[in-house]
Amino acid sequence: MEEVRPNDDEMFESMLCVPESKLFTTGINGVTFEDVVIFVNAGGGKIEDQDSSTKIEGDTHFEGGDAIKTNADILDTGNLPSALYQSARYGTVISYAFCDLPPGNYFVDLHFAEIVYTNGPKGMRVFDVFIQRQKVLSEVDIYALVGANKPLVILDVGVNVEECGQILVKFEGVRGSPSISGICIREAKKTIAPTRTFLKSGSHLCGKCASETERSPLQDRVVLRYERKIQDLESLCKHKTDECYEAWMSLTDANAQLERLRMELDTKLFHSDSLDQDIRIQAEKLESVSARYEGDKRRWAAALRGLQEKVELMKTEQAQLSREAHECASGVPELSKMIAGVQALVTQCEDLKIKYSEELCKRRKLYNQVQEAKGNIRVFCRCRPLTKEEISAGYSTALDFEGAKDGDLGLSSSSSSRKMFKFDRVFTPKDDQSAVYADASPLVVSVLDGFNVCIFAYGQTGTGKTFTMEGPEQSRGVNYRTLEELFKIARDKREAFSYDVTVSVLEVYNEQIRDLLASSSTSSKKLKVRQASEVPGIVEAKVESVEEAWDVLRAGSSARVVGSNNVNEHSSRSHCMLGVRVKAKNLVNRECTNSKLWLVDLAGSERLAKTDAQGERLKEAQSINKSLSALGDVISALANKSSHIPYRNSKLTHLLQDSLGGDSKVLMFVQVSPSENDYSETLSSLNFATRVRGVELGPAKRQVDNGELQKTKQLLDKVKQECRLKEETLRRMEESYQSLEGKLRNKDQLCRSLQEKLKDLEGQLQAKADLRSSSDRQQLLQVSEALKAKEEACSTLQQNVKEIENRLKEQQQSAMYTVKDLECRLNERESREYLLEQKIKALQWKLEEVSRRPMITTQRGEVEVEVEEGAYGRILRASTIENQGGAAQTESELLKGVEPLQHVKRRRERETGNEGFNGNEIKERRRKSLAPRPSFGRVTRAATTATLPTRGAAAAPLKLPARGQDKERATKIWSR
Numbered sequence: 001m002e003e004v005r006p007n008d009d010e011m012f013e014s015m016l017c018v019p020e021s022k023l024f025t026t027g028i029n030g031v032t033f034e035d036v037v038i039f040v041n042a043g044g045g046k047i048e049d050q051d052s053s054t055k056i057e058g059d060t061h062f063e064g065g066d067a068i069k070t071n072a073d074i075l076d077t078g079n080l081p082s083a084l085y086q087s088a089r090y091g092t093v094i095s096y097a098f099c100d101l102p103p104g105n106y107f108v109d110l111h112f113a114e115i116v117y118t119n120g121p122k123g124m125r126v127f128d129v130f131i132q133r134q135k136v137l138s139e140v141d142i143y144a145l146v147g148a149n150k151p152l153v154i155l156d157v158g159v160n161v162e163e164c165g166q167i168l169v170k171f172e173g174v175r176g177s178p179s180i181s182g183i184c185i186r187e188a189k190k191t192i193a194p195t196r197t198f199l200k201s202g203s204h205l206c207g208k209c210a211s212e213t214e215r216s217p218l219q220d221r222v223v224l225r226y227e228r229k230i231q232d233l234e235s236l237c238k239h240k241t242d243e244c245y246e247a248w249m250s251l252t253d254a255n256a257q258l259e260r261l262r263m264e265l266d267t268k269l270f271h272s273d274s275l276d277q278d279i280r281i282q283a284e285k286l287e288s289v290s291a292r293y294e295g296d297k298r299r300w301a302a303a304l305r306g307l308q309e310k311v312e313l314m315k316t317e318q319a320q321l322s323r324e325a326h327e328c329a330s331g332v333p334e335l336s337k338m339i340a341g342v343q344a345l346v347t348q349c350e351d352l353k354i355k356y357s358e359e360l361c362k363r364r365k366l367y368n369q370v371q372e373a374k375g376n377i378r379v380f381c382r383c384r385p386l387t388k389e390e391i392s393a394g395y396s397t398a399l400d401f402e403g404a405k406d407g408d409l410g411l412s413s414s415s416s417s418r419k420m421f422k423f424d425r426v427f428t429p430k431d432d433q434s435a436v437y438a439d440a441s442p443l444v445v446s447v448l449d450g451f452n453v454c455i456f457a458y459g460q461t462g463t464g465k466t467f468t469m470e471g472p473e474q475s476r477g478v479n480y481r482t483l484e485e486l487f488k489i490a491r492d493k494r495e496a497f498s499y500d501v502t503v504s505v506l507e508v509y510n511e512q513i514r515d516l517l518a519s520s521s522t523s524s525k526k527l528k529v530r531q532a533s534e535v536p537g538i539v540e541a542k543v544e545s546v547e548e549a550w551d552v553l554r555a556g557s558s559a560r561v562v563g564s565n566n567v568n569e570h571s572s573r574s575h576c577m578l579g580v581r582v583k584a585k586n587l588v589n590r591e592c593t594n595s596k597l598w599l600v601d602l603a604g605s606e607r608l609a610k611t612d613a614q615g616e617r618l619k620e621a622q623s624i625n626k627s628l629s630a631l632g633d634v635i636s637a638l639a640n641k642s643s644h645i646p647y648r649n650s651k652l653t654h655l656l657q658d659s660l661g662g663d664s665k666v667l668m669f670v671q672v673s674p675s676e677n678d679y680s681e682t683l684s685s686l687n688f689a690t691r692v693r694g695v696e697l698g699p700a701k702r703q704v705d706n707g708e709l710q711k712t713k714q715l716l717d718k719v720k721q722e723c724r725l726k727e728e729t730l731r732r733m734e735e736s737y738q739s740l741e742g743k744l745r746n747k748d749q750l751c752r753s754l755q756e757k758l759k760d761l762e763g764q765l766q767a768k769a770d771l772r773s774s775s776d777r778q779q780l781l782q783v784s785e786a787l788k789a790k791e792e793a794c795s796t797l798q799q800n801v802k803e804i805e806n807r808l809k810e811q812q813q814s815a816m817y818t819v820k821d822l823e824c825r826l827n828e829r830e831s832r833e834y835l836l837e838q839k840i841k842a843l844q845w846k847l848e849e850v851s852r853r854p855m856i857t858t859q860r861g862e863v864e865v866e867v868e869e870g871a872y873g874r875i876l877r878a879s880t881i882e883n884q885g886g887a888a889q890t891e892s893e894l895l896k897g898v899e900p901l902q903h904v905k906r907r908r909e910r911e912t913g914n915e916g917f918n919g920n921e922i923k924e925r926r927r928k929s930l931a932p933r934p935s936f937g938r939v940t941r942a943a944t945t946a947t948l949p950t951r952g953a954a955a956a957p958l959k960l961p962a963r964g965q966d967k968e969r970a971t972k973i974w975s976r
């Protein structure tokens with residue numbers, strides 16, 4: 001505890017007006033407050049401190065002023081609670097009146113602390129304190145004494161309380177408002193002299209310390225002077241204090257203004273901060289933009305450099321191009337030369353095409369000649385194997401196939417002698433479908449060449465007609481294979497030809513035509529054959545592949561099944577006809593053809609036992625007989641080149657009219673059974689087929705030992721062989737020619753496209769001579785190279801074509817030579833024949849002469865003349881049957897003494913008006929007489945063996961049987 005004694009400091013001394021009172025500038029410690037009457041906490045509440053025994057009441061007994069509190073720490077409060085100094089009452093005038101106190105002596109303690117103006121200057125708050133109207137403290141300035149928030153304590157201010165029982169403590173401001181933190185009233189054990197009452201006379205009470213002093217008048221004057229001085233000083237001090245206060249107030253204003261300015265500055269700072277931030281962001285943005293700009297700049301610079309390089313490069317290229325363009329321009333004449341060359345090649349190609357079509361025509365003619373040489377009606381005989389039933393029944397084979405390779409077939413039975421038949425081909429039971437078809441396939445070429453073709457199977461039921469024509473699925477027959485090849489060839493030739501193929505399926509039953517492709521509604525319609533074998537109203541399905549065609553045929557077959565009760569029986573009683581129409585268009589010369597192919601599975605040819613034939617069956621049998629007979633008649637008439645061909649005798653022949661006669665080609669499969677049980681039917685079928693083929697080889701004829709004839713036959717076979725070979729080579733040549741043509745066409749097209757390209761390039765050259773690119777130049781080079789290559793290819797092609805042409809010509813010539821050679825030989829033979837005839841005539845005449853002479857007796861004899869008409873004409877052979885040697889003798893006898901034979905002959909000729917005929921004239925005559933016959937015709941008349949009596953008939957010139965007679969006989973054989 002720091003006690004400030006008034007003596008220690010003048011200021012304190014001048015402040016304390018009551019003697020014995022003590023002033024402390026810090027809190028009081030170690031002082032015990034005894035006899036406390038009341039202790040109030042001015043401006044605050046009641047304080048109950050456990051540690052101290054002092055009880056401090058809340059603020060009471062006051063008058064005026066306001067309470068004020070602070071949270072600031074109050075330092076050095078001693079053993080009193082700091083809360084006491086944290087509150088205060090302040091105001092311009094404050095007073096505390098403690099009443100009802102017993103009269104006596106009391107001590108009053110005053111506790112101060114500057115908590116209002118903590119940072120104020122000294123002299124801000126200066127006040128006087130009065131107790132019982134006596135000034136006890138004068139001009140207290142708390143801040144000046146202890147500073148802010150520090151206790152200032154005045155202890156033991158003695159007060160004497162009289163009857164009124166009141167202690168009045170009053171605070172009056174000198175400057176500013178007084179403030180008080182606590183007042184403590186204690187009972188005083190000692191007596192306190194009353195202040196005023198104790199003042200002696202003549203003594204002076206100090207205005208400061210209230211001490212009573214005695215003084216002299218001088219002293220009084222001095223005191224007065226001093227008092228005046230003091231007053232002056234006080235007024236000066238007051239003035240200064242006022243100034244100070246004003247200054248302080250202006251300072252406060254300035255502070256407030258400063259605060260405002262600080263606030264403004266703060267806002268400005270904040271604003272500037274935000275602005276700074278903005279600027280920073282903008283700066284960052286600017287940086288990124290500038291970085292980007294730098295990158296872009298670099299890129300653009302690089303691009304610019306690249307572009308500059310490119311420009312340089314382009315400039316050099318342009319210079320090069322312009323040079324090249326100049327070169328190209330100088331090369332244009334060469335180019336036009338090339339074009340001219342290509343055009344020449346194209347014209348050559350056109351020529352070649354024309355030549356090719358001419359060659360094609362020639363080939364076709366030759367092919368047809370070959371076909372004609374073979375005969376337009378060809379007959380193949382096919383024999384099926386013995387069935388299991390036949391084998392188990394023990395039937396043996398009635399046919400022998402020894403000469404099958406040469407087309408010979410023998411038929412024999414236990415009851416009759418062996419009969420020989422000759423056909424174009426004989427297929428044994430071992431021959432399979434493909435072998436059978438191989439010989440029929442050339443006809444497909446004819447169909448595509450525009451010829452009508454008819455392939456039919458004839459024979460007894462169960463001999464394999466359907467097998468040959470249709471065949472089972474695993475081994476297809478002629479129908480399927482023909483269609484397959486038809487489409488194959490059409491496909492191969494599609495570059496030169498366009499084909500349009502339609503199929504129709506018909507059935508002829510009981511002389512009625514049924515369209516098997518017609519829908520059920522139209523199928524009941526009666527179909528009639530009109531002009532040129534056309535049947536109006538039949539369905540012709542357009543097909544583009546063999547599969548489509550086969551589907552159509554299957555549809556037809558199923559329709560056939562639907563329309564009948566017993567399929568097998570019905571099928572063997574009706575003719576099934578598959579018609580294929582081919583419309584071809586030559587894309588080179590625009591020639592169009594319309595040809596027809598008939599594939600016919602005929603009804604069974606077997607004869608019904610007369611007892612079986614009744615009702616419907618009889619009608620069926622009659623219809624079949626009628627149609628098959630009509631077929632035989634038609635073929636026979638065709639073979640005989642009869643002026644009238646009886647097509648209209650049956651529906652079958654009427655339908656086939658345009659495929660049987662004229663230029664059309666016919667192939668007949670005669671199907672036979674090998675079983676001896678079917679001997680008679682087989683014989684009948686073979687006879688029919690032989691009639692169709694036009695050659696009948698009887699057993700007698702085979703045994704004739706005719707050397708010349710044999711030779712001729714051999715020759716004929718050889719020629720046939722050659723023909724076949726030529727045909728083969730021709731076909732091959734045609735194929736190679738076609739492939740060459742195809743290649744040529746391709747090259748042609750290539751040339752044309754190249755030409756077009758060339759034209760384009762020319763145009764570009766003229767338009768952009770200075771901007772021509774190197775690729776164009778390369779293209780030009782390529783084009784010229786390609787052109788050269790094409791030229792070479794064309795020249796090789798031309799050579800090839802020429803070679804082929806030469807070969808073809810050679811072969812044609814050789815064929816022509818052989819044909820001519822054969823013709824010459826034939827002529828020779830004919831002239832020899834004629835001479836022989838003449839000789840015979842002369843001999844006959846001689847004989848007659850001799851017989852007329854009675855004195856010459858001759859031995860009678862018979863002359864057998866055999867006239868045979870072979871493939872190249874007739875060969876007449878004469879021989880004396882009885883005695884050839886005898887005849888010669890007769891002749892020699894006749895010659896004896898009579899005119900020589902030549903003379904007789906000459907006379908005879910004179911008589912008959914044949915005088916003057918030399919060898920050539922004879923040949924000419926023979927040729928004329930043979931003229932109507934085909935020079936290579938296979939269809940020949942049957943060999944005739946005539947036994948001529950030497951008498952009577954011998955005088956008549958020897959003639960072949962007339963056609964009428966032939967026909968009569970034919971009809972006899974055909975009719976059943």
Ligand code: ADP
Nearest residue numbers: 383384385460461462463464465466467468572
């Ligand atoms: P068609 O039509 O003349 O009445 P099919 O064609 O129906 O006779 O033939 C009768 C039977 O003979 C069938 O079972 C058939 O398979 C058989 N057949 C016919 N020809 C041959 C052959 N060349 N090879 C094998 N079997 C055959």
Ligand code: MG
Nearest residue numbers: 465466571572
């Ligand atoms: Mg059949």
